[in-house]
Amino acid sequence: MFPEYDVIVVGAGHAGCEASHAAAMMGSKVLLVTMNMNTIAQMSCNPAMGGVAKGQIVREIDALGGMSGIISDKSAIQFRMLNRSKGPAMWSPRTQNDRMKFSEEWRLALERTPNLDFWQETVKEILVKDGRAVGVKTSLGLEIKSKAVVLTNGTFLNGLIHIGEKNFGGGRAAEKAATGLTEQLLTLGFEAGRMKTGTPPRIDGRSLDYSKMEEQPGDEKPGKFSYSDTTPLDKQVSCWITYTNEDVHQELQKGFDKSPMFQGRIKGLGPRYCPSIEDKINRFAERDRHQIFVEPEGWNTVEIYVNGFSTSLPEDIQYQALRKIPGFENAKMFRPGYAIEYDFFPPTQLKLSLETHLVTGLFFAGQINGTTGYEEAACQGLMAGINAHHTAHEKEPLILKRSEAYIGVLIDDLVNKGTQEPYRMFTSRAEYRILLRQDNADLRLTETGYKIGLATQERYDSFLQKKTSIDQLLKELSSIKADPETVNAGLESIQTSAIREKVVVAHLLRRPQIGMPELRQLSPDLKALLDKYSPEVQEEAEIDIKYESYIEREQKLAEKIGSLEEFKIKPDFDYDRVKALSSEAREKLKRIKPETLGQATRISGVSPSDISVLTIYMGK
Missing domain, CATH: 1.10.150.570 (GidA associated domain, C-terminal subdomain)
Known part of the structure; x- marks a missing residue:
């Protein structure tokens, strides 16, 4: 019934989608096995991609030839560049997304991918022969052979959903858990643990009073994730901010005696930096309010995601507490929030390629490795898919260094340090932040993606053109001199000191008061020079000039430490x-x-x- 595949990917969440797409685009014959074809790339939690450090990861996935950036752009309803008031190492792109369109675009992209087949069923067992993964066995008893297997099971392995004193098996709301795999992996010698995550209630947006909330619009000039030719938004949907209060907290506290977390029914550790609302009230008792982000789920739905109100308290407590939030007085609930416990496998059992030590050709990616977040899962899926392809074709694995990518930082952290709680990426985890900016991910990684056969020729040509343009602009800015008679009036108008003799333009750009917009206003010649280059090229050149000493210092440190990798x-x-x-x-x-x-x-x-x-x- 089935041919032998090069790679079988189990699970079609963010990790599974990237893994199957990457392996197939590189030339492997791939089978993507999922329990439900209708929930491919489902945004199980908030309908958003990117954010601090996570936005850099999406850009890196895109630069290597992955799809998360393109899918995010196609399904975006709002774009914001976070941390613009800070240095460029902290700038982080984020999109609010149409949940249904995100899933639809991913499925369409996968169906257009050559070499990729689908099968809807539960995988019960990994076929192992002589210490090597040779396929999978399904709940129907079908044995499907392959040269490599990638497990991306998300929260489905023995998933247990908690709402108040009630609990039931499930990998996601209204979806059954996956059983059998954990038990088999334990017999093979793997170590497993339990983690938990949670999600907030979903609300009918028609029942909210937005006049009592603060509007949070997108950027005036929205950007995008992908370095390809995706189109920036020409219209956007606003998000909103409101706050809890003492009345909300008192209402929630009425359910603490029925909280599965406080009563010890939940054994798994939850994400430290995304606590439930009851955990916030308990841990930060001195605070009289907590921020609530009101996030639309899409263009054509009234469903609202209540970011900041993740909870596993009884549904009646959730409902009564919600209605005491300003703007939520008449709120109607679509479904309650819940917590979910699931199995994970400590990632110290993996090689840096994400292949397991115990079984050759078996790869783990996503929440099975103890991470949390779509972006963290997607980048692991991408790397597992690339390396599963390489294993199937007897090639050396691709390992990204900590100085090359946030992806490299994430995988290196997981494999070498492990994690006792759901791992989330932050800029503070990367020691080379000024090198790993969101703006230069294509300059760092496109050539790598092209060499392994994932990034297309079109992407590579675009990268070469951008690199050449940046080098040319830097050369011109470092050779052209500004004349005092020409620029001093403009310098004084922006309250920076005049020059007494001709000065190289790059030196002027190092001043904190001067960016490319100010530079172009100093003289017609400078305006004409900059008009030859795209905004992206100008931004890259400005960062290179302003942060030159910091960049050089990090590069030298990376080279010094990198010598030990030899x-x-x-x-x-x-x-x-x-x-x-x-x-x-x-x-x-x-x-x-x-x-x-x-x-x-x-x-x-x-x-x-x-x-x-x-x-x-x-x-x-």
Whole structure:
């Protein structure tokens, strides 16, 4: 019935979609197995993509040739560039999305992808032969063979939904949980744990009074995620902000004795930086209010996502508390919020390629690795899909360094440090933030995507053209000199000091008061020069000039630390023979099996003295 596939991807969430698309576009014959074809790429939680650090990840996925940026642009209803008041390392794109259109666009994109087949059913077992994944077995007993398998099960592995004192099996509202896989993986020697996440109630937008809320419109000149030819929005939908109050908190507290979290019925750890509303009230008792973001679910629906009100309290408590929020006095609920517990597998059991140590050709991506967030899942799916293709075709894996991408930071953190709670990406996790900006993801990664056969020729040509234009503009700004007679009047008008002699234009651009818009106003010649270049090229050149010393410092640090990555460690290296290692270091090194000395330095519990011992031993 089935041919043999190169890659089978289990699960069609954000990770599964990116994995199957990447492997298929690179030339593998791929089967995407999902429990429900109607929920491909479902936005299970908030209808938005990007945000702080997450927006950089979406740009990186796009630069490599993935689809999340394109799908986000096509389904966007609002665009905002967050943190514009801060430095460029903090600028983060974010879209509000049409939930139904996002899912529809992903499905259409996958159906247009060559080499990609679909099958709707539950996978019960991974077929393993001689320590290698060779396919999957479904609930109908069908055995489908492949050279590699990617598991992207999300919250479905033994998923358990909690609402007050009620709980029932499920991987998402109105969808059944997946059983059998965890139990099999445990018999193979894997270690598993439990995590939890939650979601807020959904509300009928027609029942809200927006006059009592603060409007949050999109950017006046909206941007976009993708470096391809997607179209920026010409109209946008506003979001709104309101706040809880003491009455809301008192109403919620009435249900604390029935809270599955406070009563110990939930065993899994939830995301630290996205607590439930009851957790906020309990942990931050000194605060008399909490922010609530009122987010539309799409262009043509009245459904509203109540961001900031995630809860697992009884539905009647949720309803009564909601109606005490300003603007929600007459709110009608579509469905209550809930918490969900699910199985995950500590990611220290993975290689940096996201292939498991225990079973060759088996890859994990997304929430199965202990992460939270669409963007974190999507980038893992992309990398797992790329490396599953490489495994199927006996090629070397693609490993992104911490200095190359937020994706590299995320995977390196997971594999070397593990996670005891749902892992979420922040800019603070990256030590090379000024190198890993959202604006330069294409300059960092498009060539890599093109070399592995994922980014198209069109994308590569566009990247080369942009790079050439940036280099040319930088050259001109560093060679052309501004004349005092020409520019001093303009400098004084923007309250920055005049010049006494001719000065290289790039030096003027280093002043905090001067950006490209101010520079073009200093003289007709400068305006004519800048008019030759796109806004994106101008922005890139300005950042390069203003932050040149910071960029150089981070590049030198990355090169210095990167030299340790050249010291390869054999997979069968016997750490027990290195007697001078601490017992903790020996235990961690044996379990994680670092591929390089550089990776070993980032393992929690491995000290600098342990690295010195290893360096000397390997030198011998």
